[in-house]
Amino acid sequence: MATKPDTQGNRRRFLLAAGSLAAAPLVGHTQEKAPPKAGASSSPASANLTGRRKLGALEVSSVGLGVQNMSRTYQTTVPSRPEMLNIIRTAYDRGVTFYDAAEAYGPHEVERILGEGVAPFRNKVVIATKFGWNIEQETGKRLPGLNSRPEHIKLVVEGMLKRLRTDRIDLLYQHRVDPQVPIEDVAGAVKDLMTQGKVLHWGLSEMGLNTLRRAHAALPVSAVQNEYSMLWRGPEKSVIPLCQELGIGFVPWSPLGVGFLTGAIDANTRFADGDIRKIESRFAPANLPNNLALVELLTTWAARKQATPAQTALAWLMAQKPWIVPIPGTTQMPHMIENIGAASVRFSAAELTELNRSVSAIQIRGARLPDAVQVFSDVEAPPKS
Numbered sequence: 001m002a003t004k005p006d007t008q009g010n011r012r013r014f015l016l017a018a019g020s021l022a023a024a025p026l027v028g029h030t031q032e033k034a035p036p037k038a039g040a041s042s043s044p045a046s047a048n049l050t051g052r053r054k055l056g057a058l059e060v061s062s063v064g065l066g067v068q069n070m071s072r073t074y075q076t077t078v079p080s081r082p083e084m085l086n087i088i089r090t091a092y093d094r095g096v097t098f099y100d101a102a103e104a105y106g107p108h109e110v111e112r113i114l115g116e117g118v119a120p121f122r123n124k125v126v127i128a129t130k131f132g133w134n135i136e137q138e139t140g141k142r143l144p145g146l147n148s149r150p151e152h153i154k155l156v157v158e159g160m161l162k163r164l165r166t167d168r169i170d171l172l173y174q175h176r177v178d179p180q181v182p183i184e185d186v187a188g189a190v191k192d193l194m195t196q197g198k199v200l201h202w203g204l205s206e207m208g209l210n211t212l213r214r215a216h217a218a219l220p221v222s223a224v225q226n227e228y229s230m231l232w233r234g235p236e237k238s239v240i241p242l243c244q245e246l247g248i249g250f251v252p253w254s255p256l257g258v259g260f261l262t263g264a265i266d267a268n269t270r271f272a273d274g275d276i277r278k279i280e281s282r283f284a285p286a287n288l289p290n291n292l293a294l295v296e297l298l299t300t301w302a303a304r305k306q307a308t309p310a311q312t313a314l315a316w317l318m319a320q321k322p323w324i325v326p327i328p329g330t331t332q333m334p335h336m337i338e339n340i341g342a343a344s345v346r347f348s349a350a351e352l353t354e355l356n357r358s359v360s361a362i363q364i365r366g367a368r369l370p371d372a373v374q375v376f377s378d379v380e381a382p383p384k385s
């Protein structure tokens with residue numbers, strides 16, 4: 001049978017490989033096309049994502065896409081909306097079926113961008129989003145603190161469904177534990193939403209360990225989302241073992257160490273006002289030179305694996321457990337394409353032992369979060385009276 005030498009799809013893939021699609025018009029995106037079949041060839045340099053992983057009973061692509069910064073980057077710039085839609089759709093064309101948003105991103109605006117982005121193939125992808133911050137529903141204004149009161153959760157989900165242009169949320173997380181609301185009451189609200197078909201799975205982010213146990217007992221949890229990367233290995237102590245015990249999937253946020261593990265940050269990097277990294281002491285000028293030992297290690301391993309540092313950092317996460325699914329965040333097409341190439345990077349057991357030992361030998365200086373943000377992590381929900 002004759003083959004067409006240069007279909008629109010082939011041409012798009014060529015442009016993407018050349019990293020030049022940022023300037024190309026938004027044309028020819030797939031409508032409800034199935035993602036590439038498992039077993040198709042791939043390499044870190046020019047990869048389509050073929051692997052699938054399970055978060056509890058929920059199947060997702062082995063690498064997801066974090067869309068948090070699609071309304072405002074860490075550098076505080078506002079990315080081009082058509083280009084963000086282009087990245088979301090090209091990610092799907094390349095096998096990504098797992099998108100991570102939150103009500104708080106924007107607030108609200110990122111869910112709108114994601115809803116528009118996935119609209120042509122919504123039924124083929126998993127949309128994850130999060131409630132829990134105290135956000136005024138009509139205006140999107142941030143109010144102080146948290147709000148996981150059951151009636152508020154239900155109201156928030158109605159808004160999410162509209163913004164995401166969908167009739168159900170595949171994975172709904174509590175973004176932070178509300179110290180005023182028993183987790184059994186939160187689970188009850190989510191259960192009601194599940195009964196109505198508006199939510200399919202649920203999860204928690206940065207919760208206390210006992211709260212996770214209670215939440216799972218009340219309503220089986222599919223995923224925990226905590227910060228985890230070579231730069232921040234806190235979850236290895238207790239959270240990941242508990243996920244293993246309970247059969248819960250794990251989604252690392254900031255899997256690239258908020259960009260640090262890509263090699264994009266050096267000892268001279270200074271962050272803009274409004275970029276959270278400016279107030280994270282691990283990125284303070286006094287600590288960067290010490291902490292860059294990790295990037296040096298990663299760069300050596302990247303050369304060894306014929307991959308980039310970002311791909312190596314993501315592959316290391318995926319190598320820890322088969323139910324870990326990173327959601328690297330990006331607003332740049334070449335970065336998205338590079339990041340999904342991580343799924344093709346594999347470590348032998350001996351390599352992983354060696355790499356883990358080397359990572360453990362590097363003492364990171366400085367805290368991962370400012371105190372005012374850290375205080376919302378590891379919180380236990382009050383008992384149900």
Ligand SMILES: NC(=O)c1ccc[n+]([C@@H]2O[C@H](COP(=O)([O-])OP(=O)(O)OC[C@H]3O[C@@H](n4cnc5c(N)ncnc54)[C@H](OP(=O)(O)O)[C@@H]3O)[C@@H](O)[C@H]2O)c1
Nearest residue numbers: 066067068253254255256257258259262328329330331335
């Ligand atoms: N549950 C929570 O509390 C929580 C907290 C934070 C984040 N999250 C979720 O996790 C997702 C990812 O986390 P994150 O965005 O904070 O951190 P990240 O994925 O570790 O890093 C993102 C940063 O790295 C840059 N980057 C990405 N790929 C790159 C590459 N290949 N080369 C060079 N630079 C690259 C991005 O800039 P460019 O845009 O320029 O590529 C961005 O500045 C978010 O989108 C969000 O969905 C959840």
